[in-house]
Amino acid sequence: MRSITIGESTFSCQPDETVLETLLRENIKVPNGCRQGLCQACQMRSLDNSPPVSAQVGLKDTLQKQNYFLACICHPEQDMTVALPNQQGASINAVVIKKQLLTPDMVQLVLQYQTPFTFFAGQFVNLKRSDGLTRSYSIANIPTHENILEFHIRRLPNGQFSNWVYDELELGAQLAISEAQGSCHYLPGREQQPLMLIGTGSGLAPLYGIIADALAQEHSGPIHLFHGSRDLNGLYFIDEMRELADKFDNFHYTPCLSGEDTDSDHVRGRAHDVALSSTETLNGWRVFLCGHPEMINQSKKMAFMKGASMSDIYTDAFHVAQVKKKFSRAAD
């Protein structure tokens, strides 16, 4: 008989029982629907071993890689430690080792960690101040031996956390960081597939990480990045991106400005409009969308209608924290 551990509790999974059945029998609340592996309401994550492949059918490949599974069709093959998607594991501490303005509105923050930490570039973590104030930010770098995490933080007019980072956070200060979360990241394989990446504002952060990851893993298909902002203050890393485009023949960069009174040589228009009208079809493409939630909703639909498969569209919507409400992040 296999045992299922969730939080502090361990239960026996009876022969023929699924993980969902075991947990519901023990009065653990697990959202569920069809109980046939279709509706994906009962998504959970295995924290120790890989779940049975048969319990991952239909999940996004990035979620499969992170050991997500469907509890309703999971017959454990070994003991499992599991968690619901919103259950947070332990956080670790990291130290500020770099803080640099990229534009008047955007700061690059680099943290270093000592404890082993696994992540994919493009995932996000919750950064927590000592008094508990917490915000989510995307990781802009790939894992290296230096054990660093890079973030691009935009200063919001009333942003408690971002203003504190700008005005007060000092080198050497400590922050708690959560586990890395989110399914918007690169996976190797299908390396000839064309990639379309569209980001607004600091949505460039996860895309920058995803591009670095794809190039490091020798993705050979064309990689098209469209970065948009209303005005020049929101565009950053222009030189870095152009250098990257010079270095890699398959990487193409298009900065876009959507504001009225912009006087520059950048492409005029909203990044996703420019991006989606740049190609006849997205059939067979992999698409990454990061930034403004409304941009993502629109682009996701447009990309799908233009031929991209639903399973090939990866998104990370940046929801701005409401007053007194913690920053929330669509974790899909």
Add this chain to the structure above:
Amino acid sequence: MSDSQETTSNPSLYEQLGGEAAVNAAVDIFYRKVLGDYRINRFFDNSDMEKQAAKQKAFLTMAFGGPNNYSGKDMRNAHAHLVKMGLNASHFDIVMEHLGATLAELNVPQELIAQAAAIAESTRNDVLGK
């Protein structure tokens, strides 16, 4: 897959259609048709497209004669808010058209399309809350 299903000597409709692989091939095509149809897309326009696609997949699995646990009551409950939005028989007919067109696009033989359509048709009253 549920292994509690009865085994028969003849392959089931689901098997003849190609099982889960066929559903996967059909879901993007079907959902794209539905979302692209201005007459019905307001019933399918949901900011969470993944969840919507999962629902379409569940629907197709059922129509393909595959394993499903949906009861008539589930169907009623799941569509009640759409009936309030004005979902009626004409919309159901349009979805049926898209189902047939999707299968035709995948070169499914006409007699199998008819069988799948008959299964989908059997949910009409529950879906429309009649």
